[in-house]
Amino acid sequence: MPNFDFLAQPSLPRPDVTGDDATAIAAEHYGLTGTVTELGSQQDRNFLIDTGTARYVLKLANPVFSADELHAQNAAMATLARSGVRIPEVMTATDGTDLVAVDVRGVRLLVRLLGYLDGEPLTGVGEPSAEQLRTLGTLAGTVAAGLAALRHLGLARTTQWDARIGGEVVDLLIDHVADPAKRRVVRETVDAALARLAPLRTRLRVQAVHGDVTDDNIVLAAGGDEASGGASDEAGSEAGTTAGSGAGVIDFGDVAYGWLVGELAATVASALHHVPAAPLAVLDVVEAFAAVSPLDDTDIAALWPLVVLRGAVLVVSGEQQVALDGDNRYADENRAHEWLAFDVARRIDAAEFEAVLRWRLENAAADAASPVDAASPVDGAPTTGSPTPGSPITGSPIVGLRTAEHHLADLSVTSHALDAGRWLDPAAEAGVLAAICREHGHAVTRYAEHRLTRASIDRRAASATRALSVTLDAPGGVDVTAPFAGELAIVDGSWRLRCDDVDLWIDGLSRPLSTARVAQGETIGAAVTLTVQLSRVRGRRPPAFVTPSIPRSVWEQVSPDPSALFGADLAAPESDAALALSRRDDTFAVVQEHYFAEPPLIERGWRHHLVDTAGQTYIDMVNNVTAVGHAHPRLVSAVRDQWALLNTNSRFHYEELARFTERLAGLAPAPLDTVFLVNSGSEAVDLALRLAQTHTGRRTILAVTEAYHGWTVGADGVSSSIGDNPRALETRPDWVKLVASPNTYRGRHRGTASAPPYLADLDEDLAALDASGQAVAGFIAEPVFGNAGGVMLPDGYLRGAYQRIRDRGGVCIADEVQVGYGRLGHYFWGSAQQGVVPDIITVAKAMGNGHPLGAVITTKAIADSFAAEGSFFSSAGGSPVSATVGLTVLDIMRDEELQRNAAEVGDHLAARLRDLGRRHALIGAVHGLGLYLGVELVRDRETLAPATEEAAAVCDRMLAEGCVVQPTGDHKNVLKIKPPLCITRESADRFVEALDLVLATL
């Protein structure tokens, strides 16, 4: 029988063997009786036999595996037993052989019995210690070294774990990944890994490998203490007993010829899901492996692509196994771990990992004990002389410019040179440098700065923003001198000056000296644009720009700060989001919550994008306040100009006020023609309530449950959202009468045609009020349930409600703070969607684009009744600056046709989200209109059980995908989608793509 070839036979359901079968086989062939428990396996059947005095594993191999292959596994175990790794003992059957054939219901199966290796698998350890990770690496390295000389006929087989055919395995199995979003990510990630691997393949060493030295298959020493893997003298000798010291390796089912570094990649991939937040911890695994089984240059370059590939093979194989063998709980349970490991792997840039790994291995001998993440920044104090190993970088000036003459370019996220979206211009960096050069003759960039110019929008992955190289621009030209003595050579088109422990990479050298040994201070050429990067990685230049996934402290070791060579401090200041948060919490009332447990530090906005201090962008799906987009240049300049002229209060006479109130009145439906200007939605609602009360001479206000109208005493009184205030329903003041929330999705009555029963309920409430002699002053509601996540009111509800209120002499207030002002796309006012004209409209948020601005628009008659309360004055309401802001926002909305954009992009987005709902059971409904949408997450579409925790998890994962979205509603289970109205179709699509993936992998 030929050896197994996965590519010829890619589907391997486990043989059909029951516990009773195993019991019979153990008794008949091994003379063993005891309790029998099935152990997990992807494609074989394994049973634990406990005789009471000893424990064994009975292994029934999948019938596709030949006797040669099983003998090869036994040979591998025997070889390793001799090399000192604790491994299971191969037991002989009563007939004296170590492999017996049995017949299970007509299927011939080959059986072996192994001693059970006691100890805790690493899988059970949540977050392994560095020592445990090193044990894992040492074991894998020892196994690889131990098997290096093994030759056997049964090793020439092709399993799906053979890294050499990883690409083919993925091609073959990827269709088992049912979810298209997951499939796409696997495809793209694998393609990138294979491309990186392609030039290395022929140089990778092939030998016998275990193929599966993973967290599942190493057992830590019994008693919990990890011990020196592979170093135990007794290894193998106590198999079959419960005693044992030292870590051991089990499961030799994948033993075959393969790439040596593939052995390590499998081990590293298995560690990743243990350390998702600090994946560089796997460097401990690699270093320990390499100490036993040294890695060559090609291995190092191939490792991360192979880890990624292994992760992908695990994902596709897991999906295949579940599709094939639905009741394989082992395969099913592993899927979450497998996806997590793949996800962690794909987020690490292979070139970055390679550079850090090279540095780590080169320095391992010198300083094995210091973990990279504890590394401290390099002291850049300039001195003279050559660098010595591990010491701060020193050197004489590389260019003949005096320290004080260095003019630093600010390319950071907060650089005003990059305002107004200039950072998106590919020529932006050159432009900033050129401007400084025009004034000062030359300019220098900063080391370790996160350059905004390297940020990208609608990103799928982290942007490589951190500069490890430094550029000096000097249009007049400068002489370049060797900052230390060394060998000068051209490598990959760049100049490299090498001294004892550091390489200086130089680009832009014109008229260079030829390759030579140069002395410190010797002129080596001239430059107009000189780029330099220091490297403590021998031979290979680290990436010039890196993502934030690896900490600065690591890069300061790998690619140190070249400040000393310029005689100036070029190190960019580093912002610390955690520190900033704790400062905020120290003095800012914590009830004024922040989004996300670990929020990024956002210091810039542009259109519908936010940018954190690491230059990572986020699509802003929550800022309905910033209707025309962040940092709109027209608004910026209008505000600047008005501030420069005048800002005072509305008791003074200036034209901007009338211009603005005319515009607002013009936008309101007749007969609303009179405007009050305040500073917020809460104030607008408060004032509207007082207008209703003074106009009617009554106190009682009707408000719907589940709503939020603001924080002031009045606005809070009519707010009953338990999502915002869990005790809201019991604590409303006596002048507020709550009526049922006409929530068409999860309310008392459901569907768009549920207005009649809701109005019947309202009739009952009103009748009760009438009977108690409480006359109604007014009724307040959002025309689309913003707080519930954009739930549309039932058709005709407001018309019926307004009629009933007006019949009793009450006043109808539409709170348009969230949903009005063009956001619905198809309507400027939400009340228009319901076909009603309110008596009072409250508006805020969007009208100021973030500037504090609110308004009440009503009839002259209602406004005039307020005179009974004396005059009305709000110090900053309607100030010249506020009026300018309000007018400019309206101008921008008109000129950029943002309401039309809200309709178009909103409809597109809603359709795509509804499409997602057809594939993801968690989506119960997509609410809303235009760019006020809500994705309601439920655990069950029948019971509508709210998926609150899931919604929180989705929001956290969406942040990692570069999207800011938050939950709303009484159950905080509705993703509120209300981006700036300028959002593009591309960003909407990117958001849907990200949500698709997040839901697929939740």
Ligand SMILES: Cc1ncc(COP(=O)(O)O)c(C=O)c1O
């Ligand atoms: C519908 C509604 N009305 C009023 C307010 C209060 O507005 P502000 O926060 O500007 O005081 C809000 C705020 O979220 C709101 O959503």
